Amino acid sequence: MKTKKWAWLLGGLLAALILIVIVVIVYIRFALPNVPLQNISVQITPERVARGQYLANHVTVCMDCHSTRDWERFSGPPIPGTIGKGGEVFDQKLGFPGAFSSPNITPFKLGEWSDAEIYRAVTSGENKTGGAMFPIMPYFAYGTLDQEDILSMIAYIRSIPSIRNTPPSSNPAFPMNLVVRTFPRKALPVTKPAESDTVKYGVFRWPGIYNAQRGAYFTQYHGGY
Numbered sequence: 066m067k068t069k070k071w072a073w074l075l076g077g078l079l080a081a082l083i084l085i086v087i088v089v090i091v092y093i094r095f096a097l098p099n100v101p102l103q104n105i106s107v108q109i110t111p112e113r114v115a116r117g118q119y120l121a122n123h124v125t126v127c128m129d130c131h132s133t134r135d136w137e138r139f140s141g142p143p144i145p146g147t148i149g150k151g152g153e154v155f156d157q158k159l160g161f162p163g164a165f166s167s168p169n170i171t172p173f174k175l176g177e178w179s180d181a182e183i184y185r186a187v188t189s190g191e192n193k194t195g196g197a198m199f200p201i202m203p204y205f206a207y208g209t210l211d212q213e214d215i216l217s218m219i220a221y222i223r224s225i226p227s228i229r230n231t232p233p234s235s236n237p238a239f240p241m242n243l244v245v246r247t248f249p250r251k252a253l254p255v256t257k258p259a260e261s262d263t264v265k266y267g268v269f270r271w272p273g274i275y276n277a278q279r280g281a282y283f284t285q286y287h288g289g290y
């Protein structure tokens with residue numbers, strides 16, 4: 066009789082465990098990601114476009130991943146005429162948990178996105194349709210940049226020539242297709258200190274110290290300010 070009791074107890078525990086796993090999977094699959102859109106609209110000014118062009122090409126290197134690179138030349142610079150067209154592949158052969166490709170970010174694709182949707186994708190990793198992005202694109206770091214810098218990059222990518230190109234959609238492998246949905250999170254932007262505040266600005270510029278504090282500008286702002 067004793068063994069029967071144990072069998073019931075074990076069976077009950079197993080059923081409870083299976084139920085918990087199902088509830089967690091359903092929650093992740095249907096309720097996440099859930100980063101709210103912010104009230105953001107970007108006024109395109111020549112200053113913002115110039116700053117955004119500098120950042121996106123030399124500092125946050127958006128265009129390294131969202132263009133075709135010329136590997137015949139030193140450091141593989143993006144090929145003129147391919148800027149923003151997407152199509153770089155990051156797949157299992159390179160050690161990624163699935164097949165990912167960089168989307169087209171020229172107006173051909175992003176023309177239908179609002180500024181708030183682009184801002185959320187770049188700083189939080191949730192795309193227009195509410196899907197989660199794999200952090201090949203370092204959105205955790207971009208989420209801690211100065212918001213004005215992100216707005217400048219949006220102004221810039223809105224003004225680059227539209228290129229007709231539709232790279233394949235990304236396809237994370239199981240279980241990453243579920244896990245990735247837990248990654249997107251709200252941006253936590255910082256404000257760039259005034260250059261006149263030499264101590265603060267020094268800390269901000271000094272990659273080693275700044276990295277220890279925020280973990281963003283060290284990796285992304287390697288070009289310096």
Ligand code: HEC
Nearest residue numbers: 125126127130165166167168186187192198199201202235
């Ligand atoms: C290291 C490579 C890399 C860098 C650097 C990078 N991206 Fe991406 N980006 C990607 C990949 C890969 C995706 C698709 C991710 C996925 O589908 O899971 C993506 C997705 C996007 C999307 C969503 C587009 C869509 O159609 O879903 C936008 C917008 C975007 N990137 C803009 C930018 C901007 C702006 C920057 C610079 C601030 C940038 N990216 C830097 C690789 C990169």
